[in-house]
Amino acid sequence: MFSCRIPLASLIQTLAVAEYLNFRHAANALGVAQSSVSARVKALEENLGVLLFERHARGVRLTEAGRHFVERVTAGIDQLDHAVRTAGMVARGEHGRLRVGIHALIPGSFLATLLERYRERHPGIEVEIAEGTARDSVMRLRANRLDLTFVAGAPEFPDCHARRIWSERLLVAMPARHPLGDQAGVTWADLAGETFIVRHGGTGPQVHHRIVMRLVGTSPDLSILRFDVERGTLLSMVAQGYGVTIVGEAASPMHAPGVTFLSILDEPEPLAFSAIWSPHNRSPALRSLLDLAGQMSRSGRSA
Incomplete structure (x- = not known):
């Protein structure tokens, strides 16, 4: 031996x-x-x-x-x-893997631009993308299946770090033939009698909460229907007359025939988007992404 x-x-x-x-x-x-x-x-x-x-x-x-x-x-x-x-x-954050949770990846949006720039600056980092609801993403984060997730809103979790990164104006998406479709904008009161459709996934839960906050006291017959569909399908349903929906302004450049996007004139708050990560995650790749997100946010790059 x-x-x-x-x-x-x-x-x-x-x-x-x-x-x-x-x-x-x-x-x-x-x-x-x-x-x-x-x-x-x-x-x-x-x-x-x-x-x-x-x-x-x-x-x-x-x-x-x-x-x-x-x-x-x-x-x-x-x-x-x-x-x-x-x-x-x-x-040094030049090699490795970064697992990122997202709500959606819309071309030209802040998030899409952030990830594009990050991959250009850090070609040695393999970026893995997982799409889901905020709840699912945070659960994956806690199970160490994600390094970071971006969610709508500004949630606070006792066991996670959170940082507001960017925000978007809220728009209403309605059928192009809608009676309000040729106006420059609408108010929440204008929308009180509408049927709203939202997604179960993505930013759907946050959109549902915002609609309820704005209309529950003024619209006793408030109607909100939830569907397990992707964003593009939801906009197609808007075009077909299923109802109206609320989106962030990043969605407005999407190719959505038959859909009109209007500003909500009396909406006081833009929709915030935050980064959530574990305080125990010391990954240099994660730190580099957060640093880049902060730089873009401070420079006013929101779309």
Whole structure:
């Protein structure tokens, strides 16, 4: 039984001998004494209990066992070198993985631009995207299945950090043929008799809450229907006359034939969007994304 505690220097010197097939040339390449190389290789062979090299007057030749050993050690050294290099890159936020929860990814929106710029600046980071409701995303975050999630609103969780990143004006999306569709804007009172349709997922729960807050006291017959559909399908349902819905202004450039987007003139608060992450997550990749989001927010890049 041989010891598995083989010095790394012995392996490196053995690989050098296998490359040059000459102890003197290997020693010169490594900048060490030939006697040191010879002694280490001999000790390694004794430790393994096999002959790695056949010695002859002009140099050495690998044995069959030696060729097998060198191939495996070379692969192991390459993996070790990769591990050392990538460990430093991960520590600097240049390499790794970032798992991001989102409510939607609309081309041209703040979030889409943020992720695009981040991937451009950090090509070594693999960004994984998971779409879902705020509740689902926070549950994934707590289970360590996400590094960060962006949610509508400004929630506070005792076990998570939260930071407001950007905000969007609220718009009403209604059928283009709607009697109010040719106006410059509407008020909440104008919408009191409408049937609202919202999504179960994405920002649907936050939109539902905002509608209730604004109309529950003034519209006794308030009608809000919830559907398990994607954003594009919901807008198509608006065009077909199922009802009206409330969206952030990032959704207004979406290709939605038959839909008109109008400002809500008396809506006092834009819809905030926040980043949520665990205080125990020390990922440099996460920190880099938060820093970039902060820079874009301060510069007024909201769309």
